[in-house]
Amino acid sequence: MQQQAVLLACSTESNITAWDLATATQLTQYKGNASGRGRVTRLGSDYLAAAQNSKDAIHFWTWHKDQVLQRCFTQEPLTALAASPNGAYLVGGGASGTLYCWEAFSGRLLRSWPAHYKAVSCLAFSDSGGLLVSAGEDTLVAAWLLAEVLDEQRDGPAAAAAAVGMARVEPLHTWSEHTLPVTCIYLGCGEGSALLATASLDRSVKLWSLTTGQLLRTITLPAGVTSVTLDAGEHVLLAGCVDGSIWEAPLAGQQLAAPAAAAAAAGGSGAAAAASDAAAAAAAAAGVVGGPGSCCYEGHSKAISSLEITPDGEQLVSGSEDGTARIWDLRSRQCLRSIASPNKAPVTAALLMAWPGHLGPAGSAGRQGPKRLQPLAALAKFAGAAGTSKPWEGALTVLDGSLCSNSSSSCSNAASTAAAVAGLLPGPLANPLDLLQLQGSVAAPAAANGGLINQQQQGSGQGSGQQQQQQDVAQLQQQVEQLQQQLQESRQVSGQWQALHGELHQFCTDKVLAAGLDA
Known part of the structure; x- marks a missing residue:
């Protein structure tokens, strides 16, 4: 199996560090980052991107260099960042609630539109990249079709081309059932039929159907939820809270899993065990997690900022604002390894990734990049700008020659x-x-x-x-x-x-x- 690595990013000025998942040894580090929660993402197979806290900028790194490869400036501070799976598009959410969509190959700002009334808190793409889900501090969650976002015909005729790229996009679904800011979203497999999980500070996790837009289930937790994920089979939900606890809840049945310690503690007498089981069943039926019989991972002392399950489904990686990331065994629910961030800075992202094979096992000396990097251009700050493209480079134009007849006069x-x-047209046809x-x-x-x-x-x-x-x-x-x-x-x-x-x-x-x- 390919070597797995954990990338730790912090909210204060420090380095992004890469750690080996199996041994918890540091592989390398990337300098010059201070990014908040939900602002770090992989861009294709060759780049790492992070929206910065202190300035309206996005920093880009490539895996074989520890220095910032490229800095791009935006119209406003970005509070969320996500990239399509193939790395073709980069989407950022602003503090004003505006979404920005860039084409990474050319750097063009394809569209910016008002999506939320307050700051965008998190973004997620579907497996194929055809669907984008956004959530904000206005308690709203919206699903957007990428084809609608990229449709240039929404800008209207040439007479109304003054606001190119600013036409409003209508969402596929909009949900407003949360009562406090949405902090995290998880989009499962299946594209249009995927399962969507949304977590909020209102202490609830809601499961939605992207096909119908209906609410499937609501799970209530003891504290505000800051991170959520599901296993590969989407049978078990894991939620991290503001108090540092991580709760596990099965989605298939009513009975919640109980750790061995809780079972031993409840086994003092037959009547006490029966009462505990009855209380757990009642809480599960009501969709409440945290009562008797529920399962909790304890170890972090501050809010959970990131949760990810390893590809083999055996381990859980959690990042916390207490300055550590922990690797848990999902069967025994025990902490296997703990990783400290530089200077114990609050961890805002703990990303799992397959470590590129062309890089060395440790350190940055002697590392070489791939033979051919994925194209990456400087991002344009405003819509309509060509980024770093040459003046003669633009959108492809297809010319239909059916109007020309055999005679030269008709062609002329x-x-x-x-x-x-x-x-007469301002720009390309x-x-x-x-x-x-x-x-x-x-x-x-x-x-x-x-x-x-x-x-x-x-x-x-x-x-x-x-x-x-x-x-x-x-x-x-x-x-x-x-x-x-x-x-x-x-x-x-x-x-x-x-x-x-x-x-x-x-x-x-x-x-x-x-x-x-x-x-």
Whole structure:
């Protein structure tokens, strides 16, 4: 199995340290970081990104260098940061509740939109990166389709292009059942049918269905929840609280797991054990964790900032504001190893990762990077800026040659029409709908251009040119109508499949919950 490492990041100015999971020995460190909870993320396979506390900046590191590789500045302090699984997109949440989406390869700020009324507290991508979930201090949780975020047609026609990248995006789902700020979210496997867990300072963890948006279960804990995770099979929930405790709750049945010590303590008499079991069953049925028979991992003295389960499902890694990270055995619930952060600074992130094979086992001397790094450009601060792209580099433009006939005159007229329309649009040609809106303004520039070339042929040449341009525009309009009809048919089929998928998912959910209650 590939070597696993734990990355520790702190809220005060210090280094991000990498530790070997098996031996708790330090592998390397990355200098120049001070990031809060939920602001550190991996970007693809080659980079680490962290939003800084004291300045409106994002720092980037590559695994084989301990110095900051790149610094990018943002419009406001970022309170949350997440990257798509393939590293193509980076999303940050601001203190004002605004979400920012960058394209990592080009550095362009693709879109920024108001998503929350207060600061964004956490972000999470689905396995394929097609779904983004955000939560904020306004107690709201929202799910966003990445395709909707990247849809440039939301910016409207060229006449309203002054606010490029600022069009509002409508969420797929919005939940507002929490009563205090949401501190952590966990998005399971399954893309649109994934299980979503949200944790809040209101001492509750809520489980949601992304398919229907319905609340599946609410679990109440003894203290405010600051971190949450589920095992690979999504049978057991682990929640960390503000008092440093970590609670374990099974999701399949009603009876909560009890550690051996609690069972021994409750075994003083048969009546006492029966009363304890009855109280635990009643608490479990009500969705309450922390009563008799519940399971608690004790060792941290301050709030839990991070929880992650190892890929083999045998160990739990927890980070805490007490300046330590602990590795727990999930079977015995015992602490195997404890790792201290530099200068005992509060740990805000304890990330698990497969240590790159091209790096040495320890230290930074003699390390070499991969043969080819993933492209990374400096992030643009404002929408519409090209980042570090060259002036001639931009979005791909597909030219359809169906308008050109065999005769050279038709091709020339079509080319002049395209040139005239492109001259009217501010920037690259947006879509065929812009051609329809400029249908009345195409003929005049083209006719004027023809008059400048040859004034003697203005009478007959201009008339034929206008006629050909009108035919070209009519063909474009016909193509747009056909595309709109195909789009409508595709949406109908997609809606039918979505309805069938939702019914199937609800049926399976009811069966699983019924089986758990019967057990």
